[in-house]
Amino acid sequence: MKSGFKKGLSLLMVLVMILSLSVGCSDKNSNDDTQSTSESTTGSIETTEETNDGAIVMKEPIPVEEWGSGTVKWSEEDTDFGFTLVNNDGGETIGYSKESGLKLIQVDGFAFKDLNANNMLDQYEDWRESDEARAMNLASILPVENIAGLMLYSAHVFAIGETLDEAQLAFLDAGGRSVLNAASAAAPETGALWNNAMQVYAEKTPFGIPVNTSSDPRDVGISAWPSNLALAATFDPQVAKDSAMTISQEYRLIGIGTLLGPQIDLASEARWVRIQGTFGEDPALSRDMTASYVDGIQSSYDASGNDLGWGKDSMNAMIKHWPGDGAAEGGRESHALVGNSAVYPGGQFETSLIPFVDGGLKLEGKTGEASSIMSSYSIAYDEDEAYGELIGSAYSEYKIKDLLRGQYGYEGVICTDWGVINDPEEFIHTSWGAEDMTKAERVYRVLTVGVDQFGGHNSNVEILEAYDIGVADIGEEAMRARFEESAVRLLKNIFNVNLFDNAYIDVDETKEVVGSDALNAKGFDAALKSVVMLKNKDNTIKAATEGEKPTVYIPMLYRPAAASDFGAPTPAKWFLPVDLEVASEYFNVVTDTVNATLTGEADADGNATIAYADIKRASAKELAGCDFSLAVVDGPMNAGSMFAGYGFDPATQSYVPMTLQYGKYTADSEFVRKESISGSMIEEKQDSVYGTQTVEVKENRSYFGKDAIITNATDLDAIEYAAANMPESAKTIVAIRAQRPVIVSEFENDVDAIIVGFGIKDKALLEVAAGKYEPSGLLPVQFPKDMETVEQQFEDVPRDMVSYTDSEGNIYDFAFGLNWAGVIDDARTAKYGVAPLVTPTNTGK
Template identity: 45%
Template sequence: MAIKYVKNEGGPTLGYSTESGVHILEVDGKYFKDLSKDGKLDKYEDWRLSAEERAKDLASKMTIEQIAGLMLYSSHQAIPASKGFFPGTFCGKSFDESGANSSDLSDQQKDFLINDDLRHVLITTVESPEVAAKWNNNAQSLVEGIGLGIPINNSSDPRHASIASAEFNAGAGGAISMWPETLGLAATFNPDVVKEFGEVASKEYRALGITTALSPQIDLATDPRWMRFNGTFGEDPKLTTDLARSYVDGFQTSEKENETADGWGYDSVNAMVKHWPGGGSGEGGRDAHWGFGKYAVYPGDNFDEHLIPFTEGAFKLSGKTKMASAVMPYYTISYEQDHEAKENVGNSYNKYIVQTLLREKYGYEGVVCTDWMITADEPPTVDTFSGKPWGVEHLSVAERHYKVLMAGVDQFGGNNEAGPIIEAYKMGVKEYGSEFMRKRFEQSAVRLLLNIFRLGLFENPYLLPEKSAEIVGNAEFMKKGYDAQLKSLVLLKNHENVLPLQKGKTVYIPKRYIAEGRSWFGHVIPERLEYPINLEIVKNYYNVTDNPDEADFAIVAISNPEGAGYSKEDFETGGTGYVPISLQYKPYKAVYAREKSIIGDPREVLDRNYRNKSFTPPNTTDLDLILETKKAMKGKPVIVSLLLSKPAVVEEFEKEVDVILANFGVQDQALLDIISGKSEPSGLLPLQMPANMKTVEEQFEDVPHDMDCHTDSEGNIYEFAFGLNWQGIINDGRTEKYKKEKIEK
């Protein structure tokens, strides 16, 4: 395959594949791609016209089958396919690995691009920038030669975190710049840092052929037990709103020669903000990826506050693009929030949530895309990872698609097949007539096409692999990411100013036991005993010993306790399956949990309470490790490096250690730069650290800042916006702007 380029003076450079059948038209001394291959210049091919004019013209030319394909968003796709993480079958479909050893498309990918007219692809792992660029070129060449020549809009979940938060969250062969998790960006309390991240990440995305970011996640994480806490900007509405605005501005805005119109252009990446209207209030902290967590509850009557990061942040940008170009509703049933039909169904199925609130009340004009696999059938048990048709389990797959369309949604996440959408169209024709349904489909087509036109993909979707390799993870981007990591570290305790510790001292770092676990998609991760910090990096700062008696100080690296809130063992021994999610390390008995759950499921169990049930986190050994190290060090300083994906109860060990340094996913070098004093800590807590599990159980799932926080041996309270530097408690413009008082119920 060869790619040819044609330059327009004062206009865009056109790129096209010699194998696609596309020819170049010359009109009025300008050059245009004949994507429809009809020998004349159609409006949608005319780059002189606005994106809106072009999108409307193209939508009017598309068949219902082509629009149905445009409404699809693929299941997770790895480049090459052998890098995927769905062995065997996934959602009833075999995972195809043909083409796995090159940048060629797999047979599955060719099938859904050709036969289902799919044009939105979710990219997971990529082998390298060069392979990603070549795969993009092959895919774009294929679709350029089909039908009306609509380019592919590739997308990605967040992939810049220093510590990947999920097995599909990987960069380009380790080459991509490394930043903190989203929660770590929040810990900087600095919108400028977040905007800079968006600017860097968008350039790297475009170099990988990625033009839509399935981010930022701007749910208010108002329940401290929620497993997706670390993907958010925390619990505070004002901080989340400001950071959401900066993030989207950074991703979507092109400037100077790279801008084509209205802030859009060749550096722009569509931002799909998630999850409308907020998924951070699942009852008991459970998550809606599974049936046991399908309900979002509002015991504090605080639904409206969860909308603020969307309506005042992502939908009211400072930049020219004005609003996030796409939004994703969450899986959850927003319990008893539908004030029209009074339906308790998943958010994408709820016309009140999507049409009345999002579209009409708040005037949102962009694409609405469902979360992944909501139209697939539910799994056999509530703890199985599969389809998530919450509240509409009784409907057929086609009926679910129809209900989603009638609720005002444009696109179906995780669906590779157009058949059910075409069936849904026929249902609409039967109920409303063909004219109505044609108009409804074109309405979504225009929204979807705008997000392709505005990025210049119709003119040139192709990449230069060698240029991609230069851009992705270049030294400048790496430095910016590393600086953000340093700014995200939060010093919680520094007894008698133990830190900083000069280089050249001797450190003891005990190995950490990690119990057998399961990944996001249920794959077994074997138990292991390992050093939690790379000793080769440590040796650049300190001497390393395995003998505590020889050490000047110790570093113990741990993470917060984890749990999902459901136990298969409890269910199989006669219980309901519902157990507490604990934020403490010792075995926990939920004596303060509510007596009866707010909502249950008549299909399963009406009362999901877990009062007086017990749970032991899989990493309870982290507490043992700290206490054993404290004893072994015989009074010498013990530093705890605490990786937080959500709040933790630290009362069990805080008084036993000298230093607690919290991080949200950083490189080991960043930790050591702080410990050694090469850099000074400046991060602030984007969350509350609860005093105990009693306050966790008594807080409302939907209300921020409503817990009693831990008070340490120094008299400091681990409240939202707390952090230390070498001089003591940080009080600056950030704390003045964002610090909150605890909400009293």
């Protein structure tokens, strides 16, 4: 490590120590300037003591009263799920397990948990204190080993069950308290029981720090709400807030206290595979959806909908991926080395900050800002290092220390994305630009720039090694101060959502609420509002009339066998793209059949697999009785996977284009880069007058002249068959399940209507196609004219493509959509259908 860097870091650590002694806070809600009181023996309630300058005063432990003596202001009740609730009169309800051996103590007539078993009321155990004071107190007394454990965020391997396995126990014993619940298929009550089992075990450990379980956004096991991109298609931030409030309610009843989301990367590159997880490509719309969503996730609300700030119904939001991962060169994804860089040919790096600094960090609600931020994987690539050193975001002084911690003064938790400190030979490894460091050196570098937590890491060994590196580099006192700084942030997020006071779940409530009919109905209504109608020639789709169900042809789709990053390969299949039972609620369905004799390659058991030729399409006689056809297709899907990479052909070891069309695409237009902007430094043999030499050169990731590889190109066959073989009087509707923009020029002129859903249940598309619901959604992304305009646009500039114009003269631009009367023109289009923002209004502190 360079000596200049060490000297700068030493000065930084001294500053950290000074700041850590003067952190100001008001009460439990950071935006509330009032001071609530906690009950003393005279009945007043007194919270954290503050000095005149707002600094929190650390207090000595308080002697306890004899249990049950004096005026008792608590009462106990045992539950059916192995834990006990203690109700404090006018105060906090706390939960604990008698199995854990934890003892209760009494002060001023109230009950508290003696989490560290010292028979005193420590400040962190006192629910009358502010979250900030409690976190600071606990951080100050935790051993370094425990703080190192807090910095862990478990990998995906944690299985869900009613008991804990050895790996989970080892993680908890190492001090780990941030657990990823990746088993979205587990029944909600199983997740609740698993949570309770973890909390009992955590309660037995020194200091009694509860587990803060998290989840990525999920669409099974809870009520069916739309994806982020579908929420954006409603152009209604209130719908996003309603979604988040419901998600928070359900997740908490599974035992989940942190959402690894929302994903708020600006989708400025049309080919990027993660667009469905975003709020689209427009900075203003993404900003507003982000702010409303995070408010809905983080705040607790009363029955009248009033914002109460942090509370027992709150979740921490971890907005991601700072400073935005959407400017991916050529659309390649930064999970893989081949896509490890974001590029800024339009010079609009700051545009990607808008959803973060004007949205997630400027909430209208009482929690003020997102409590956590996940850094992106990607390198912000510029050969002159205009955006800092060419290194992944978690390691970047410019992105984290200078911008997020410095300019924007962010004091919440910053967590790396998963696998950032792993070695290149490991399965998930994303240490872009830091591959030559040891794991401990990577940890130390990440800590020095201001990151607090390591996603996907189960062992505290490297973190403790990094601590030793820091002690040798800047001294024990400064390194301890740096650890405490992260500990306060991490602990505060556990206090925010009341886990220290009651981390247990009433499983009966879980069964009653999670995935309930009432909540599913709300989610379905939001999905309906998100459906976008692009084409409706001659009112093909109109209000349904009473009478018999129409007879509709829905063609089957084919998928070839595919490898998987996790688990066994997916076999080839022909399938009906919608659930037949659901579709039959709306239509009499006619479809295709698969031949009894299969002709595909033999599987491991010697049995023939399904081939594309094994389909028997519906005959002219079967189609003759149809009122219309409905081709339900997925948007074009490029070959590859997150960790193997997109836009790279492993068979030829060459870069290939990513495309938004089904048909063959060869990247040979004048707009295709012959030399990529980004590229890793690679060794190359070169001949010269001095002989053959090995030199380091920048890799050229150009895909000029190469063909794209689409795995579902045959979806276009389904559309074409439906359009060409229906009776003359029958119409053809195409329903696209899109994850990003789609080039529709290959089929638009041959069909009568097009509707689009962005990550919603098929039932909503069927409802609109059947005329049961008038569509109101608007495009949250442009649908481009062709691949030339896609190649011509800049990855970092939103809404800079030429949009497609259909046979009816409609332009599929951002904020376009039809209802039964025609082009939608309302308050939403007036607000957002203007020139896109370029720079944030929040300039920082």
